[in-house]
Amino acid sequence: MDFLIANFAEILFYCLAFLTVASAIGVVAFKSPVHAALSLLFCFVMVAALFLLRHAELLAAVQVLVYGGGIMVLFLFVIMLVNVKDLKLEQVFLSGIAPLAVIGGVLLGVLIAFGLVFGVLASGHGDGTALRSVDGDEIGNTEAIGAVLYTKYLVPFEVVSVVLLVAMIAAIVFGRRSAGLEGAGGGGGKTS
Amino acid sequence: MSLADFVPFLPEIFLAVAGLAVLLLGIPMGSRGSRPIIAISIGALAATAVLIFLVGRPTAGPQLILGDMLVIDQFAVFFKVLVLIASALALLMASGYLDRAGYSSGEFAALILFADLGMFVMVSGANLASLYVGLELMALSVYVLVGYFKLEVKSNEGAVKYFVLGAASSAVLLYGISLIYGTTGSLDLETIRSSLTGVPHQNVLLMLGIVLVAFGMLFKVAAVPFHVWTPDAYEGAPTPVTAFISVAPKAVAFAMFLRLFAGTFASEVDHWWMLLWIASAATMIYGNVAALTQDNVKRMLAYSSIAHAGYALMGLVAASDNGTWAVLMYMGVYTFMNLGAFGFVILLESKGYAGERIEDFAGLARRHPAAAAGMLIFMLGLAGIPPTAGFMGKLYLWAATVEAGYVVLAVISVIMSAVSLYYYFRSVVQMYLKDGEAEGEAAAQMLNDRWTGTAIAVCAVLTLVIGLWPAPLVGWAKSGLSALGF
Numbered sequence: 001m002d003f004l005i006a007n008f009a010e011i012l013f014y015c016l017a018f019l020t021v022a023s024a025i026g027v028v029a030f031k032s033p034v035h036a037a038l039s040l041l042f043c044f045v046m047v048a049a050l051f052l053l054r055h056a057e058l059l060a061a062v063q064v065l066v067y068g069g070g071i072m073v074l075f076l077f078v079i080m081l082v083n084v085k086d087l088k089l090e091q092v093f094l095s096g097i098a099p100l101a102v103i104g105g106v107l108l109g110v111l112i113a114f115g116l117v118f119g120v121l122a123s124g125h126g127d128g129t130a131l132r133s134v135d136g137d138e139i140g141n142t143e144a145i146g147a148v149l150y151t152k153y154l155v156p157f158e159v160v161s162v163v164l165l166v167a168m169i170a171a172i173v174f175g176r177r178s179a180g181l182e183g184a185g186g187g188g189g190k191t192s
Numbered sequence: 193m194s195l196a197d198f199v200p201f202l203p204e205i206f207l208a209v210a211g212l213a214v215l216l217l218g219i220p221m222g223s224r225g226s227r228p229i230i231a232i233s234i235g236a237l238a239a240t241a242v243l244i245f246l247v248g249r250p251t252a253g254p255q256l257i258l259g260d261m262l263v264i265d266q267f268a269v270f271f272k273v274l275v276l277i278a279s280a281l282a283l284l285m286a287s288g289y290l291d292r293a294g295y296s297s298g299e300f301a302a303l304i305l306f307a308d309l310g311m312f313v314m315v316s317g318a319n320l321a322s323l324y325v326g327l328e329l330m331a332l333s334v335y336v337l338v339g340y341f342k343l344e345v346k347s348n349e350g351a352v353k354y355f356v357l358g359a360a361s362s363a364v365l366l367y368g369i370s371l372i373y374g375t376t377g378s379l380d381l382e383t384i385r386s387s388l389t390g391v392p393h394q395n396v397l398l399m400l401g402i403v404l405v406a407f408g409m410l411f412k413v414a415a416v417p418f419h420v421w422t423p424d425a426y427e428g429a430p431t432p433v434t435a436f437i438s439v440a441p442k443a444v445a446f447a448m449f450l451r452l453f454a455g456t457f458a459s460e461v462d463h464w465w466m467l468l469w470i471a472s473a474a475t476m477i478y479g480n481v482a483a484l485t486q487d488n489v490k491r492m493l494a495y496s497s498i499a500h501a502g503y504a505l506m507g508l509v510a511a512s513d514n515g516t517w518a519v520l521m522y523m524g525v526y527t528f529m530n531l532g533a534f535g536f537v538i539l540l541e542s543k544g545y546a547g548e549r550i551e552d553f554a555g556l557a558r559r560h561p562a563a564a565a566g567m568l569i570f571m572l573g574l575a576g577i578p579p580t581a582g583f584m585g586k587l588y589l590w591a592a593t594v595e596a597g598y599v600v601l602a603v604i605s606v607i608m609s610a611v612s613l614y615y616y617f618r619s620v621v622q623m624y625l626k627d628g629e630a631e632g633e634a635a636a637q638m639l640n641d642r643w644t645g646t647a648i649a650v651c652a653v654l655t656l657v658i659g660l661w662p663a664p665l666v667g668w669a670k671s672g673l674s675a676l677g678f
Contacts, residue, residue, distance in 0.1 A: 114396075155262060166303065
């Protein structure tokens with residue numbers, strides 16, 4: 001019991017980490033797209049819990065709101081709109097890239113393991129002060145992120161807003177039916 | 193941070209506003225064809241250039257602005273002006289092309305302007321965060337432009353390949369950045385640089401970070417072995433977009449490459465020169481050899497642009513002041529030669545289709561002597577034959593490479609330049625020695641498009657003038673050396 005209390009944070013971390021990885025594997029392992037999507041949702045929530053464990057409250061909230069809320073809804077929309085039961089499995093395509101995917105996955109795993117072994121384990125992990133302090137003044141996590149985002153990182157933040165705008169333009173350009181001259185009376189584009 | 197801090201940032205702010213304005217203007221003005229929109233966009237680019245001259249250039253040495261996120265220096269100004277010129281020329285070429293293909297111009301011009309904004313942030317970024325965000329804005333706009341002709345399968349295929357591989361390379365780049373942040377504790381280029389100098393670094397994690405960043409950058413400049421997207425994306429994209437993406441994103445990727453490797457990681461040169469040496473040699477060899485067998489001119493120029501990235505990488509391997517300004521010079525020269533060559537592919541039309549086959553150039557010298565002469569200039573330039581700018585660009589790269597002691601690399605590039613003569617001159621042989629009408633087919637015709645013609649003429653004149661009188665461009669490229677950390 002004493003062991004449990006003394007190492008509560010670690011035990012909680014390993015439980016959450018196990019559930020995160022298990023649900024991530026579930027995303028690719030489940031045959032039904034709805035189950036896979038639910039598994040993904042569970043994975044997002046677990047990551048949010050991991051953020052909470054590191055005292056990154058804002059990140060945890062954003063993780064739940066943006067990923068668990070917004071992005072999951074889009075995933076589910078697509079699954080509902082496309083009649084998944086009628087889709088055939090593309091056996092040839094998948095078996096063709098399977099070796100490549102395995103090699104890529106193993107490479108990625110090695111890279112991340114490398115980073116963990118040489119980085120985190122060698123230097124130990126911090127106490128999370130950096131997450132809630134700006135220029136040495138300790139304030140809350142949310143205030144710290146806000147202060148840094150709207151002062152030092154203002155330029156990247158504003159440029160990201162243009163990135164999102166471009167993404168919207170991209171969706172419209174690719175989503176509309178013709179070449180974009182229908183409003184102008186130009187009709188569709190040449191199909192040749 | 194006060195309001196005055198934003199003054200050197202005005203060119204970028206103006207570009208963003210102009211992009212939005214063009215996007216909105218495209219709706220009511222779409223019915224009048226693409227020319228008014230394109231003219232407005234080029235006007236906006238010119239106004240941006242004026243703003244750079246007025247407020248966006250360094251008055252006394254490099255100047256860090258807006259929380260040290262961006263640096264205003266001559267190096268950035270060089271690439272910004274290059275980007276503006278390249279986009280204006282690409283827009284001129286696109287004007288008639290969009291009308292002929294029946295696609296709207298508002299989004300097209302807006303995407304080019306937003307891509308320019310991303311490139312501006314990229315070339316003046318003094319922080320890994322701003323560099324990366326600029327890179328993503330540029331890349332995302334370019335993916336959309338490649339797939340802009342959405343009714344054509346090739347355009348879609350090129351865009352998807354470019355997007356998927358580009359996203360993967362961005363992930364690799366980000367992982368590298370995170371490792372560098374993890375070991376140095378900073379994203380600020382100047383802080384990273386000063387923490388690297390002095391201390392002898394055997395940190396494996398930092399090495400891995402630098403190598404992964406190098407991989408990401410090699411993808412962006414389309415170097416072997418990260419080139420696989422290039423031929424498909426270049427061939428599938430609408431030709432004015434191909435012209436644009438083969439020069440502007442490549443030039444700014446080299447700018448970021450230089451800022452990181454010739455600037456920030458310069459003290460670690462012992463660890464990364466070998467990697468870039470191999471990439472440079474492999475890129476030159478593969479690009480030139482693969483181009484030999486291409487019958488499609490766009491594909492041939494795609495492989496040739498891979499080869500040119502290999503030449504420019506020599507300047508990075510040299511890791512010296514001379515190498516750095518030689519890359520700047522080469523990017524300036526290459527921009528005009530490549531844009532001009534693609535301009536002819538745009539204008540050449542055969543039986544209603546784009547004249548992309550090498551046979552479409554047959555007999556051009558007899559029917560359109562001026563056009564054939566122009567194409568000859570660009571082919572000579574790309575091959576690096578003396579009276580043109582291409583020779584001067586390569587000459588300075590060779591000088592810097594030999595000076596740094598990499599004689600083998602210089603020899604490889606000379607041999608590969610000789611190989612490249614073969615495929616560049618295949619089109620010249622077709623133009624001057626073949627008769628296009630003998631095969632019983634209707635010969636390809638040059639379209640009479642004054643805007644595209646003007647753009648090509650500008651490129652041709654610059655290719656010749658820089659070749660005969662390179663001093664101004666050389667001086668300008670050398671002034672870029674005052675950049676952060678050089």
